[in-house]
Amino acid sequence: MSFTLRDATLSDIPAITAIYRESVLNGVASYEMTPPGEAEMASRFSAITGNRYPYIAAISADGVLLGYAYASAFRTRTAYRFLVEDSIYLAPEARGQGVGKALLAELIRRCTALGFRQMVAVIGGAHPASVAVHRAAGFEHGGLMKGTGFKHGRWLDTILMQLPLGEGLTTDPQAGTYPDTLYRS
Template identity: 50%
Template structure:
């Protein structure tokens, strides 16, 4: 089976919703506690792609196995060249290198649309996400301690950063 990376479309919203819902309900990478509904994801895909920012999926035999997108890090104009990434892989597909494929392509596409820095905001300081980002050249830029509380645990948020400039 061949993994294919390509742009997300509105028809991917349900698969994306389902992948994210699993992580919300079972993990600490997201500080959401209630999974967003289908219209939220339909709107998010439309908003990101309308702005010309990358929202991509990884598929195998037409099934969405994971997704990633980049959005401006903060709304203020001075942040226009800095983006934040978001990457989620279906639970049953973790460990296959899908996150690495998605992040590598996201870096290229974010640079192509004018971003110069990428920030990863890693909820819970998830070791797998830290390792993924480290492996693709991100360095730790800071840690906010005990800023989240989920599943009866206090959680850190790790900030990582990578330049997209040549």
């Protein structure tokens, strides 16, 4: 499958909303039960990109959005500012085609360049394909939380995976640079 990666834009929100809607209704990656509309997805997009987190779109050769990925705060307390959580969502026809792997690799590259030191994947439903993509990118198992969600008539587990970025925890971050300035008053 031929595709390119680029920054997602507000004009992608209808396609992003459709992909996420399918995931909410049919999948277990998101524990949301009711898919948000375009206005809510645009608000989420603006909140993420407004804090300079990367938000990436995978576009097919014929211009169709195949999937998207973004990094966001794992938690908003100041000490967490060097840790990001990744999120990846794919259209059904893009699954198993290398799109998720490419999106994750680019997200890792961009977050490393921004100065983040750790990336965590919170994998709802312990989805095997998501675990495999993260493992292939170098993520290590960080924990299993059993029965964290109930969706589609069954209990779902959540797997945590983690990847050091850049110098990881081997050095102190440089004060006053992004992401050190996140969540400071």
